[in-house]
Amino acid sequence: MAEHDEILPVDAMQRRLKEVRSLLDRQKRVESLLHRQEMPRHDLVETLVVKQHHSELTKKLDTMHPADIAYILEALPPEDRLLVWDLVRADRDGEILLEVSDAVRESLIDAMEPKELVAAVEQLDADELADLAPDLPTEVMQDVFSALDVEEREQLRSAMSYPDDSVGALMDFDMVTVREDVTLEVVLRYLRRFDELPDHTDQIFVVDREEKLRGVLSLSTLLINDGEVEVAAVMHEHPLVLHASDDAESAAQAFERYDLVSAPVIDHHDQLIGRLTVNEVMDFIREQSEEELLAQAGLREEEDIFAPIMDSVRNRWAWLAINLGTAFFASRVIGAFEGSIEKLVALAALMPIVAGIGGNSGNQTITMIVRAIALGQIAPDAARRLYRKEMGVALINGIVWGGLLGLLAAWLYDSWALGAVMSAAMTLNLLLAACIGVTVPIVLARLGRDPAVGGSVLITAVTDSGGFFIFLGLATLVLL
DSSP, X not given: OOTTOBOOOHHHHHHHHHHHHHHHHHHHHHHHHHHHOOOTTHHHHHHHHHHHHHHHHHHHHHTXXXXXXXXXXXXXXXXXXXXXXXXXXXXGHHHHHHHSOHHHHHHHHHTSOHHHHHHHHTTSXXXXXXXXXXXXXXXXXXXXXXXXXXXXXXXXXXXHHSOTTBHHHHOBOOOOEEOTTSBHHHHHHHHHTSSSOOTTOOEEEEEOTTOBEXXXXXXXXXXXXXXXXXXXXXXXXXXOOXXXXXXXXHHHHHHHHHTOSEEEEEOTTOBEEEEEEHHXXXXXXXXXXXXXXXXXXXXXXXXXXXXXXXXXXXXXXXXXXXXXXXXXXXXXXXXXXXXXXXXXXXXXXXXXXXXXXXXXXXXXXXXXXXXXXXXXXXXXXXXXXXXXXXHHHHHHHHXXXXXXXXXXXXXXXXXXXXXXXXXXXXXXXXXXXXHHHHHHHHHHHHTTSOTTTTHHHHHHHHXXXXXXXXXXXXXXXXXX
């Protein structure tokens, strides 16, 4: 981070966004006014006014953290976004490209010349370059790759060789290593030679001459012990170690469980090749959470809120088409009971309640199951226990809330039989929602698919159709 970067809280960040928008709007108004007026040296005046606004905006951007600039860029429409992007200092472009969302990053990269892209990313570390590589043009990556030294090339190849959801894809190559046969005083003198330590350095990694990990030396241990003590005497010989091929989600759970700041990463030869830090883990968790939220709504990928209409249509159409089919099926269920609804109009007023409560309950169930799967809490033989538990919850909720709604329906329509049908239908639909809420994510997980994908869409479809069928079917049998 630059010395003058200012990290802003959320409310201050929103105020800064308003200030940027205000400057942009003011510039547009002034330019529009100047265009309508005739005056001497019109072009010179207009140029000076534009430069004044740009200078003010540039000063604001220079004091902000790259992540905050990324936030502003994501909140601006394309034409304003590109104007602000052009005002950002060139030496900060790479950091900001790392921070913006994938969709916005594509629009920024498309607006840059190959030379600008090379200049922006060549100052990034190998692990950061690997993050950007999929979005960069091939010719840009070739130029950047040729400009790296041998060690950085190998690191970049290594980082790009691992799957996106592995520890190797997230690890950082920037770390501090020492030998176990040196004293703590030697380690301290070695650290003083650094201009600054790598971010999130809470421990130093102890390796042998073959770069195999021997242990870790925490900074607190280094500072509180006598300088004449050797590293081997005070290092922790059995730290938590990650393999580059490990699943990133499992590593994130380990960081949360053990409150880690960093952890060593080794290869299949037990050689230290990097470290995983808490900031990378937090970014991974955030991205996973966003992907799950999008998947539950049936969205295939993250979407720029100012994306072209057809891009958004392509992102959303698939599950909307499925939802259209399920909605049509639900309408056919209702159509099959048109005669019953004509004879007892109260059915039309009450059946959305049965379907709505079932959908809400099912979404609660599927959310809990998806979370448990993500945390690795569901063993292969746990399905039967989960069914029993969720069916029990649904049964109690059905008896309690279904009973209350049944009493309300009986009072409103002066029919105890209708109230009994309402209670029974509510209970049965909640049981159906619980069953589907457990089944869908478990089946998807066993098939190797994301258990969150389209879950809410499927639950809504089943509880709507099932709720209508159960309620109208029972009413037809009992009341008519």
